[in-house]
Amino acid sequence: MRQEIAGIKIPDSRLAKDAADILREHGNDLLWNHSNRVFLFGAVNGKKAKQNYDLELLYVSALFHDLGLTEKYSSPDLRFEVDGANTARSFLQQYQIxxxxIQLVWDAIALHTTPGVAEHKQSEVALLFHGVGLDVMGDGFEQFPEDLREAIIKAFPRNNFKKEIIPAFYEGFKHKPETTFGNMKEDVIKYFRPDYNNKNFCQCILHSSWSE
Incomplete structure (x- = not known):
């Protein structure tokens, strides 16, 4: 029988199991538990709102959304979100999806740290974004049913997540801090390196090659 948590049946297709194996092999317990909570938070919200979405695509999106933080899948010069999205695309292309x-999953992963955009896209993209927001920053905490929240945390414990996720982010992209320009992950760089200064948007405009 398929495992069910908080009223959500965990996808158990070959594709889903293979995706889970990749995260298990190249991630750690922190990313494993976080990614599964994100999936379940998103899926519950989708079910509660009676949204039409693909559970398996949401599952793969959640499992791969932070793979760009891992040594195996981190590029030298791309945003970690794009690394995860590219990895998911290559993975899904093997299954005749x-x-x-595939583009939907790519968008969900690439935009999961982009407020003001992700929540207005397709259901899978928005649900992943909201699942990440709930697990990382507590967005929508009071609106999420307490019994379901506790069931999810029991299955995939937080285990000092608040204190461990920030260093995990930093370790994932400290070698390419410039990729945090214009996005919220710049706050992570500054948390560990207060004197770090990324590019400034206004200075980019004023010092462009245009003559006027």
Whole structure:
């Protein structure tokens, strides 16, 4: 029987199991538990709102959304979100998944740290974004049913998540801090390196090659 947590049946197809194996092999317990909580938070919200979404695509998106933080999948010069999205795309192409579904997963992962955009896209993209927001920053905590929240945490414990996730972010992209320009992960760099200064948008405009 498929495992069910908080009223959500965990996908158990070959694709889903292979995706889980990749995260298990190249991630750690912190990312494993976090990614599964993100999936379940998103899936519960989708079910509660009676949204039409693909559970398996949401699952793969959640499992891969932080893979760009791992040594195996971290590039030298791309945002970690894009590294995870690219990894998911390469993975899904092996299973004859339609291009539009692959693009949907790519968008969900690449935009999961982009407020003001992700929540307005397709259900899978928005649900992943909200699942991440709930688990990392507590967004929507009071609106999420307490019994379901506790069931999810029991299955995938937080284990000092608040204190451990910030260093995990930093370790994932400390070698390429410039990729945090224009996004919230710059706060992580500054948390560990207060004197770090990324590019400034206004200075980029004023010092561009245009003559006027």
């Amino acid at each position: 339609p291009d539009e579904s």
